[in-house]
Amino acid sequence: MSYKFKIVSTRVLRLILESDKKELTTCKTIENTGSTRDQYHTAVGTVQHAIHKSKDEHYKLGREEQDAKNSVESRKKQLNNLRASRTNQLKRFGESMPALLEAIEEAHRQGRFKKKPVGPLGACLRLKYPEYALAVESCLKSLPLSFCCDNYRDEQVLQTLMSRYFNSGKRPQINVCEFSNQVYNVKDRAAYHRDFQTVLDVLEIDNPVVANCLVDMRGIEKVLLISNNSKAREVMQQQRAPLNCREAFTAAGDQVFANRYYSSEMDRARYLGSDVEAEISQLELEVNNKMAQVSHFQQQLHSVEEEIKINETHMKTKQMQIRKIQGSVTKIKLEITDLENVDEPQSVDISTLEEEMQDICQRIESHKEKLEQARKKMDVHRKILDEAEQKYKEMKEKINVIAEDADPIKDELSKIDAEVGKCKHHKRHYEEKKREHMDGIDKLKENLKNKETILEENTAKAKQIFAERIDVTRTPKSIDMEINRLRERINREQERHGNKEEITRQYYDVLERYKNVKSQIKNLKRFMQLLDKIMEERHKAYKIFRRYISLRCKYYFDSMLSQRGYHGKMSFDHKNATLSIAVQPGEGDKAALSDMRSLSGGERSFSTVCFILSLWDTMESPFRCLDEFDVYMDMVNRRISMDMMLKVADSQRYRQFIFLTPQSMSSLPSSRLIRILRMHDPERGQTTLPFRPLDQAEDSDE
Template sequence: MPKRKLGSNDSAEDLPQKRKSYAKNDINSSSSSQESFSICDNAAKDEAEVGIIEQVMVKNFMCHTLQDIKFGPQVNFVTGRNGSGKSAILTAIVIGLGGKANITNRGNAIKSFIKIGKHSAEVMIKLRNHGKDAYRPEAYGKSIIIERKIAKESSSYKIKSCSGVLISTKREELCHILEHFNIQVENPIVILNQETSRNFLHSKSPQDKYKFFLKATQLEQMKRDYSCANESKEIALEILKQKKQTLPTLEKEVSEWEHKYKALTSLKNLQSRMEKLKDELIWALVSEQEKGIEPIMKELRLEEARTPKFHQKIKESEEKLHSKQECRSTIERELKTLGIHVESIEPQYREARVLKDKKKKLTKAASHEVKKIQNDVETMERDKQSILARITEIQNSAQQDFEAENKARTMKILQLEEQIKEICARKQSTQHELEQFKCAVGKLKKDSAQVKAENDELHHRRNELCRHLQTLESSRSNHLRRFGAFMPQLVQKINQTDVFHKKPIGPLGVHFSLKDQCWALAVESCLRSLMHAFCVHDHHDEKELEKILKSVCFTGRVPVIITCPFQNKVYDVARYKPHTNQYPTVLEVLNIENPVVTNCLIDQRGIETVLLFHSSTESRNVMADHPPQGAREAFNQDGDQIFCHPFRYYSNNQDQVRILVQSVEQDIRQCRQELSSLDDKLSKNQETSRKINQQLQIQIQEEHKTQTQIMRLQEQSSKTQMELRELCDTEEPVPVDVKTLEEEVSILDSSLAKQHEHLAMKQGQYDKAKTELMECEKRFQKLDTDMSIISEQTDNIKYQLALAENAIQIAQNHKQHYDSKLKEHEKKISDLRTKCEEDNAELERQVDIAEKLCPRVKTKRSSQNLQSEIKQIGKQIIAEEKIRGNHEEVTKKYSEMKESYLSIRQEVSQLASFLKALQRVMANRERQYVIFRRMIAARTKVIFAVMLGTRRYSGKMIFDHRKESLEINILPSAVSKETCKDLRSLSGGERSFATVCFILSLWEAMESPFRCLDEFDVFMDMVNRRISMDMLMNVAQTQKARQFIFLTPQNISHINVDPSMVRIFQMQAPERGQSVLTFQSSEQSNGKLTCDDDNDDHYHDNDDETDEQTNQHLGGRLS
C-alpha cells in the first residue's frame, strides 16, 4: 500500500490544524437531536467523479466461473444466500487492486483463489476517472480498467484505458493510481471483510483495537512518516559534522595553492614568445597547403586534355560494331533467301516422296495379284490333271468289286481324318515354336544393336583419347601443342614479326595457372575458346595477326583475336564481385601475372562475377534459391554451367582436362591406362557381339526351318483334306459314266483360258506400275540431292552467322570497354575536380580559422623550422614548470580548490540552517500529532455515543494513548441502571450493531472514495438491522460523493430508499450439480430479468441453460 503524502501546498503545521478544525465542527454539530443529526458537516454534493468502482468482473475466481457486476455511484447492496459468492466479489476487489492474499482472511497464497479444476483466474475492476481530479485523462479517458491475471506460478497486471488500449503492465502504475485516488486497500475500515465484521470487536484485545483505530485513521502511517523523517535528520546531522571537520584542512590547502599561483608570473614571457611562434606556424602551414594544390590542378588539366581521345575510341568502336552488324544483316538475308528456296522446293519434295510411296504400294499390290493369279493357274492345272487321271482310273477299274471298294473307301476316310488331326496338332506345336524363335531373334537383334552402340561410343571415346594422347606427347617438348598442332609455329611467327605496335599476347591459357587443381575442369568449361585466343593492342595489330593466322591455320579451330589496349594496371572490380566469402570466383582461383590477360578475361568473360562450387547439389540449391548479390553465372567441379534469373542448368560434355593439366607425364599415363581399359572393353564387347550374332544366325536358321516345316504341314494338310473331300464326295458306283468328269475338265479349260488372259492383263499393269515407280524414285532422288545441297549451304551460312554474332559480341565488348574507360576517366576528372574543390574549401577554412586566431603573418620559414623552435621554448617552459609547477595546472587546481572550499562552506551553512528548521518543524509536528490524535479520538467517541443512542444504547470508548489501548463498553438499555458491559458479554445482534456504530464513527476520519461492508448485520434482530440500515442510508444520503458497497445475506426489501441512488444485486446459490453461479437483480419476475443498463443485453429466460451460458451480466436499480 503506498504511503499517504502531503500536498505540495500544505505545510507540516497546516495538516493537524485542518483536521482539528474539521473534528471540532463535527463535534459541535452532534449537539442537535437524533432526528436532525447529520454524520458529516459537508453539504450535499453530486456523485463522485474519481476513484469509485464502476464494474467488477471475475473469471474462474473462487466459486465463480464468470461473473460481471456493474456498481452504481452511491449505494450498492449485494445480497444472496450463504455460499452464493458475495464475499468472493469483495475479495476480488482487494486482489484486483493489488492487495495481498492474507489481508482477505480467505487464503495465504494468491493461487488459492483459482477455481478448483482451472489453471488461472482473472479479475477486472473499472474505476471512474472523470472531472478535474482525473488521473492522466489524456491517456486513460473517463475510466481506468485494471486487470489482474492469477496463475499457479505468478500473477500479472494490465492497466488499460476506457477503450481497452493497454497503457501499462507495472504494479508501480497501479500504486500511483491508488495513491492519486486515495484508495486504501489494506485499510480494514475501507474494505471490511466478513471475518472482521463478525468477530473483531469480540475477539480483539484493547491493544489490537487501538492499532485498528490508528490504521483506520491513518495515524499509524503518519507516525511512520515522522519516524522516517527523524532518521533522515540524524543522518544529515552526521554528514554536517563531517563537513565541518574538513573545512580547516581545505582552507589551508587553498592558501598553499594561492601562494604557488602568484609565483608563476615569470613564465609569461616565454609563453608569449611561444604564442607568437604558434601564430607564425599556423600561417606557414596555410602557405604550404596553398603550394600543395598546384600538382592536383596540373593533373586535372592533363586528364581533361585526354578526354577527346576517349571519345574518338568510342566512335571507332561504334563504327566497327555497325560494320559487323551490317555483315550479320547480309548473312541473315542470304539465310532468308535460302529459307525461301527451301520453302519453294519442300512441297515438291514432300509431294515426290508421297507419290513414290504411293507408287511403291501400287507396284507391290500388282505384284501380289500376279503371283496370286499364277498360283490359281497352277492349282487349276493340278485339278485338271487329277480329274483326267480319275477318268482313266474309273475307266480302268469299272470291273472291280463295288462292295470291297466301298469298305476300303470308308477305312481310308477314317485314316485320313486321324492324319488331319495329327497334322493340326503338329502344326499348332510348330507354330508355337516359331513364335518363340521370333521373340528370341528380336531380343538378340536388340542386344546386338545395343552392343553396336556401345562399341561406337567406345570407338569415339578411343579416338578422342588418341588425339588427346598425341597432343600430350607432343606437348612434352612444347607445351603450346596442347592448344593445337599449329600453335608453336604461330607463336614463333608472331615473335619473328616486327610489324606490331605491341606484340600480341597469346594463347591466353599459357599466361595463367590454377591455385588449386580441383578447379581445372570448371575453369576450362568457363573459358573454353578464350584459352586459345590472342590479345592485341589495337586494330592495326589485329589485321596483321589475321594475316599470320591465314598463313598458318589451314585446318582446325582458328584462335579468336581480342582487341584490348594494353595496360599495366588491373581493373578495380571489387564493387562488381558477388557478395559472398563462401564461394570463390574464377578470378580468385587463377594466378595471372600479366595484367593485360587479367583485364582481357574480365572484359570478355566477366571472371570476377563467375562463382565456383564444389558439388552439383550445392550449386543448384544456391543459384536457384538464394544467389549471392552480383552473381550471374556459376560452374561446379564437373564443369556444369548454372545461370540464375531465370535458373538454367547445362551439363558439361567434356569429362577430362585438356589444357590446364598439372603434370603432362601423369596425364599421359592416365590417358594410356584409359586407352588400355577401353581396348579391353572393346575386345569384350566384340566377343559379346560375335556370340550374339552367332546365336542370332542360329535362331534365324531355326526360324526358317520352322517356317518351312509349317508350310510342309500346311501342304500335307491341304492334300489330305482334298483327298478326304474326294472320298466323301464319291458316290455309289454306277455304270461307267465319265461324262460329268469330262464336263469338269471342259470347265477347267475355259477357266484356265480366262485366268491366262487375266494374268496377262495384271502383268501389264505390274510392268507399268514398276516403270512409274522408277520415274518417281529418280525425281525424288534429284529433289533429295537438292535439299541436301541447300542444307549444307544453310549450315555453312549459319556457321558464318555464328562467326558474325561472335564478332558483334567482341565489338560490343570493345565498345563497353571504352565506355567503361570513359566513365572511369570522367570519374577520375570528377574526383580530381572534387579534390581541388575540397582542398580549396579546406584552404579557405584554414585561412578563416587562422584569421580568427591571429592576423596573417608573412613568413619564409618552414613549418618544420617553426615547430623545432616551439619545441625548444616548450622544453624551457617545462624546465621552469618543474621548478615552479605548470601554470595551467596550478591555475586550474587553485580555482578548483577555492571553488570547492567556498561551495562546501556554503553547503554547511545551508544544511545547518535547514536542520534547525527541520528540528523545529518536527517538534511542532509531534506536538500537533498528539493533539490531532486526541481530537480524532474525542470525535470518534462522541460519534460512537450518538450512534449508540439511535438504539437507546449507552456506551463509551476509553482511549489510553500511553498504553496504546482502546476499550469499548456498551449498555444495551439506556434506562437500565446496570453498568456498561464488556463486548464479550453482548449478544451477537448487539455486538453487530456496536460494530456498525464503531465503523461509522471511524468513517468520519477516512477519505477513501468508496467503503465496503460484508455481512455487518448477520447477528442482528429485525429492530437492530432496521436501525443500522437507516444509519447507513443516512450516511450515504449526506455523503453523495462516496460510494458504498454492502454485502448481506438478509432480506432488504423493507428498506425505503431513493431508487436513483441505490442499486441492489441479488446472487443466487447454485442448484445441486450446478457449477456456475447465476446472478440476477431483485426485479426478476415470471422468468424475466430487467436492468436499467442498456449495455447488459446478455440475458437468458430459458431454464435449460448450459455451462457456456452462465455468463450473465445482471444489474438493476430498486424501483
C-alpha cells in the first residue's frame, strides 16, 4: 500500500513538474510572440510614416496641379480676350468692357452724370516705344483698367453700372479727381537722367484728365525706365540716384529702389502691347506648356496614389497579423491562468490520473504542434516584414533620388515643353505648307486628267475620219502649218458659197424663237384679261367697302352728338373728294341743320370731338392724339366730351390715347389706366430765355 502511494505520488509529482514545464514553455511562447508583435508594430509605424509622407507629397502635387490649372484657365481667358480684340480693342480690357462703356454713354445721354467718366485709362494711352510695354504696365499695376470720375455722385452712378457687369471683387478701380483741361506742370519735380526717360515721357496721352490722374495716383513723372537689370542696379544702387527719381523699372518689369530690388511677376504686357498676333502665339505656346505640366502632375499624382494604396494594403495586412498574434497571446494567458488556478492533486485513483495524464500529454502535443505552426507563421511573417522593409528602404531611396533630381528635371521639362511647343508650331506650319503642295499636286493631276480626256476625245474624233493611226515622219510644226492652210482654204470656200449646215441651223433657230414668242404673246393676252377681271372685282369691292365705312362714320357721328342732344349730318362726295358737316344744337328742327361756322366755340369744339372720335372708329392706328380739344367748351360740353373719350379709350385698351389740354384734370376718376402728366407753370415776368451763348456752349462741350 505504501508502495502504491509512492508510485501515485511520483506520478502526481511528475504531472506537476510537467505542468510547470508547460507553463514555463507557454511563458517563453508569450515572450517570443510579444517580440514578434513589437516587430510588427514597428513595421506598421514605418509604413504609416511612409503613407503620411506620400500623402504630404500627394497634397503638394495636388496644389501644384491646381495652380497649373488656374494658370491655364487665366491664360485661356487672356487668349480669348486677345482674339476678341482683333475686332474690338476694348475687349482686351475684359469681355464686359464694351457693354459697360455703352451703358456709360447711355447714362450720360440721360443726364445721370455731371461729367462723363473717363476710362478705361489703358485705352487712352499709347506707347512711343513698344519695348517698354511690360515696364509701364508693371508700374501702373491695375490703373489701366480703372476709371476717373469728376465727383463722388458720378462715382456712385458708375458703381451701380459696374455692378451689372462685374462681380464685387473684380470691379475696375474708380479714381475721383476734379476734371481739368490742363496737364499738371511737373518740370520742377520730374526725375531727370541724360540716358533714360520717365514713364510720363514714353506715354502719349491726349486726355489731360488721364495724365493728371496717373501723376496723382502713381507719380509717373518720378519713375525712370531702364533697359536692362544690370544698368538699373548701377544707376539706382551703386551710385547716387538721379534727381527726383523715386524708383525705376526695367524692360523686363523688375522694380528697382535705392536699397531693394523686386522681380516682376508678369511675363508679358496685357493691355499696352501692340503686336496682337505675336501675343496670341506666345499665349498659345504658354497654354500648351501649362497643359503639358498639368498632364505631368496628373501622372505623378496617379503614381503617388498607387503607392499610397499599396502601403495602405500592406499596413492593413500587418494590422491583421498583429490582431491574430494578440489573440494568440490572450489565449495563452488564459491557459496560464487556468493552470495557476489548478489545485494540488489529491490522492486519487491511478486510472483517473493516468487518464488525465494522457489527456494532458495529448494537449501538450497539440500545443507543441500549434507552437510549431505559430513559429512557421512567424518565420513567414518575418520574411514578409523583411521584404516589406527592404522594399520600403528601396522606395525611400528612390523617392529621395527623385526628390533630388526633381528640380533640374522640372527645369529641363519646362525647356523641353517649350521646345515641343515650338516644334508643334513648326509642325503645323510645315503641315500647312505640305497641304498647299498636295493641293497643287491634286490640281496638276486634275489638269493632267483633263488634258488626257481632251486627248482621248481628239483621238476618237480622228478615228472617225480614219480608223488607224498613221505614223508620220513630219514634225508637229509642219503638220500644224498644213492644218492651218487647209482651214483657211475651207473658210474661203465657206465665204464664197456659205455653210449649208449653218444656214439650216439658223432657220430652225429662228422658227423656234418665232413659235416661243407667239406662245408668250398668247399667254400674256390671257393674263391681261384675267388682270382686267380681277381689277373690276377689286374696284367693286372697294366701292362697297368705302360705302360701309362712310355709313359707319355717319352713324357714330350722329350717335355721339345725340349724347348732348345735338343732331348732325355728314355728306361724303367721293367723286369730288369732299366732306361737308352740318350740326343742329338743342331740340330744334332736324331739317334746319346749320353749317359748322354758325356754331359757338364750345359747340364747334364738341362737334369736332365727335367727328374725330367717329373717324378714329373707322381707322386702325395704335396711337390716338388730340390737342386742346376743350379750349372753347363750357363745363357741360367738356365733361360730356371727356366721358365720351374715356369710354372709347376704355373700350380700346390695345390702343394708346394721348390728350393735351391746358385745363385742369383733377375731376377725372382715379384709374390705373389713366396717367396724368402736368408740366410746370412758366415763370411770369421773364423777359429772356436762359440760353447760353454759342461760344460758351462749345467750350462746355469740349
